[in-house]
Amino acid sequence: MRTIYKLTLLTLALVFLMGATGCAPQQAAAGPVTIHILTMDQAGLKPAEIDQIARDFEAKNPDIKVSMEYLGYDFIHDKITTGMAANPPAYDAAMIDVIWPDEFIKAGYLLDVTDRVTPEMKDGIFPASWNGVTRNGKIYGMPWLMDVKYFMYNKDMLEKAGISEPPKTWEELVDQAKTIKEQGIVEFPIVWSWNQKEGVVCDYAVLLYGNGGSFVDANGKPAFNDEKGVQALTWMKQTIDDGLTNPSSVSSDENAVRDNFMAGQSAFAVNWLFQYSDSNDASKSKIVGQAAFAPMPVFQAGADAGVKGSSVDGSSSFAIMATTPYPDQTWKFLAYLASNEVQTKYSAEMLPIWKADFEGQKLEELKAATPTNPVTVPAFLEQFPFANERPTVAYYNEASAALQLAIQEALTGVKSPQDALDAAAAKWVELAGQ
Amino acid sequence: MAINLTKRRPTLRQQEARIAWLLLAPSLLIILGVTLWPVISTFFLSFFHVPTGINQVRTFVGFANYLEMLRDRLFWETIGRTLYFTVVSVGLELILGLAIAQLIHSRPWGWQFLRFSLIIPWAVPTIVNGAMWRWIYSADFGALNGLLMQLGLIKHYVPWLTLPNMAMNLVIVADIWHTMPFVALVLQAALAGLPEDLDEAAAVDGANAFQRFWQIRLPLLRPAILVALIVRTVDAFRVFDIVYIITSGGPAYKTLTITYLTYLNSFAFGKQGIGAALSFLISAFTIVMAFIYIRFLYRPEET
């Protein structure tokens, strides 16, 4: 009998031992509140800079400590959903992509902050940014980073090919690409992020709307499988078949596109803003000084139908998690992040969200703030108004997955563009009905 | 009370059993403690429709989740793909492993270094393996393209990971690089343990090297082969990490495996009921494998 007790005690001791190993002491006894913020490790502000903002905030608010966590985009969504399974939630606030609010609001993750937004904020920040976080008149987050897809080209290559101006339509692009290819300047003049991730839907959005199409019609039914959508997808495949689009695009994400463009392997690359500054970074890029912006082309058919420009919105914002025990402190921090003071200070790294910064004297200052701003700021002002949104539905992730699959199937020749898009449309209808 | 075994007590078996339980207690405590609740929880979850979110209402749907999966074409395609991965991967590992095991066994020059080197790919973490192969397969800058190009085997760089029919095979190669050494080493150790005399007798009788291998050594290796086979089959069927890193299931879901599908449902799509049902379908398959394992392995051994 005694042996049983001995062994039981041993086991319990082991369990406690397990508890003691690797136990980091919990934060000190009640004192400052610590809020946990999850954010993307991305271009815009570097983690070191965001850390600095956090420290500045803590200096001004001694009773709040900010713990920032940085993760790659691919992991953020999963981390948020698992984090919310816990009580209290693992994060008090998180950076959310423009395509997530509907899903998260339906799941009850996001805190309604309509009453916390001051009129000053409401009027001073771009309406388009507020749209990204407002649903049914309620605001669920604080805008943070505005980003759209830009059309960038290598001006040296165009010059060498004898092309004087960047293309205004996708059809012109094909002609220019053919010229560049025939002259042997690069083998595959165009590169895209068409791998089976969200990026391909972004690119498709640009082309779809540029053709006068749209994701859903006025009744909310899928419209991307109509002739305009099919044309856009067929065009995509055609450029690969014609040897103009780099076939590796089908397995490339935005980073791979940037790598390709930076290495001088392409003449035209559609990508987010970060590609421009990376292209001018001598430690990484072979094409320093050669990258240039042009307004995103549209299809001739789209132009005829009155489409003046087309891009896709890839902004992100900060949202407070609904079950956080510290909504006030968290809001304080978010407001600080968005404050004009902080935004202007770091306007060199990241375009500010305040309209005033883009007007008059401030605009000039903004343009002069960094070597790249004189180019990027006008490009932003030019392209941003044409940013299209992807469908704002709660089941977006699954819908997007169906569309990603369809596009990939068409691009790899597994299905015809019409069949592939029809299947995706059917899935969207099914999801809407659930 | 010390347990005294020298006196034959009628309750010997009971005392033995008590000791067995004592020895097993800590392990069972840990294993059950960690897995019991999650398994039960997941099991129950599979019978509900579980919308993501806080304070969501769970509706009991009976077997609907299972039926939905069994009726879904993607599910069956994925099972097919996963089986393809399993069979090809394990098959190749077995053949290559056997060949290399025999090679080592034949003691060529540098055989010790060979055995030593085999451990390295196996010790490299799966994630590193995946990242490394992804870079090797890179369409624009990868080593595979570079090598084939310089050998004159291809004229243009090939976008390997975008080819729907090649992608899975490439993932298999990456997986084999990592796990074949395990099979090779197991089989080599088994070979080393085989009695020499049978082999020598056969040689004296005039059997050539091939015959000796095929008819004498191979049958004796059967237990070892079976172990390697079963372990690798179960692991291959549940493959996830390497697909996550190299292809994320693409292109066009051509490398989507059943565990990855479960992950997508549970995490990306927020359909936990379906994810739970899928988990049990996977577990069912692998438990069947476990039964096969027990049945084959606990046969009376022939010497």
Next chain:
Amino acid sequence: MSYRKIVRKLFLFLLTLPVFFFIFFPLLWLFSASLSNQVELFSVPIHWIPEHPTFQNYLDIFFPSLAASSVPRTFATALLNSIKIASAVTFICILVGSLAAYALTRIPFRFNRSIQLGIIATRMIPEVSLVLPLFIIASSLHLINRPIVLIITYMSFALPYAIWLMAAYFQTVPIELEDAARLDGCSRLGILFRVVMPISVPGLVSTAMFVFLLAWDEFFYALIFTSTLAAKTVPVAIAEFVGRYVVNINGMMAGGILAAVPPVLVALIFQRYIVRGMTAGAVKG
């Protein structure tokens, strides 16, 4: 005669060459990439050996204050975490698992077979399935982001694995030794600790090796359960080299080499035991 023998040896040696190539080509490429800077990495045609080799990638990892991105900074900590966690898991598994393995192999009792089946069955469940329930439990116990949570959750697959391996090994210990000890008056526990364990040291060591590698390799649980430096492990750190806009392939390769070093070292040091362990498990089952 000896001419034939030499030809045969030569032939066999030639056969080993493709195997060596298969093993080392990727590794050498990995190593070469880790010594490159970003511009060289993206060269066409390919630079097999970097023209401007640099140790900068490694320096970034070891001297993080100089690094541009946050990820290299955290890598060294992740390395330490992995070592801590894998070691703890191994230690507990051997300690606790060896007892269980012995009971299952040598002591006949009613539930012996069922427990064996049950233990093997737990290993069959994919990690993905158990993550969410485990996460909920772990967070309610405030264990998230601490190494302890990984140590505990890893038990779910490491312990059954360890038990199975050690059971296979114990079966190869000649029963005569145990019978002799019993005749000498040894209690069951005495046999275990004084006879079986000492003989089984190679088997225990090889199991420890397997378990260490298993724990080191684990990715998914680590990804979900940890994020802050307190507990992040190496596989997660590697995956994080692919941030949204920050893809640092040469850094990732350097990290990859470093991530592979401890397990490879451990494997190489204990390789004698692995081979022996495998024999036992394989032949006798």
